[in-house]
Amino acid sequence: xxxxxxxxTQLQKIIVWMLLAALAVxxxxxxxxxxxxxxxxxxxxxxxxx
Numbered sequence: 112x113x114x115x116x117x118x119x120t121q122l123q124k125i126i127v128w129m130l131l132a133a134l135a136v137x138x139x140x141x142x143x144x145x146x147x148x149x150x151x152x153x154x155x156x157x158x159x160x161x
Contacts, residue, residue, distance in 0.1 A: 146152070
């Protein structure tokens with residue numbers, strides 16, 4: 112009974128790590144996409160001049 116609960120927590124741990132990894136990939140992708148978009152770069156440079 113204890114081993115069954117252990118495998119369940121291990122499975123949950125794997126699922127949590129997969130979700131965190133997916134979230135990190137999405138945030139990184141959106142961040143790079145945002146940085147590479149020209150209008151964001153223009154707005155970013157304009158904020159320094161103002």
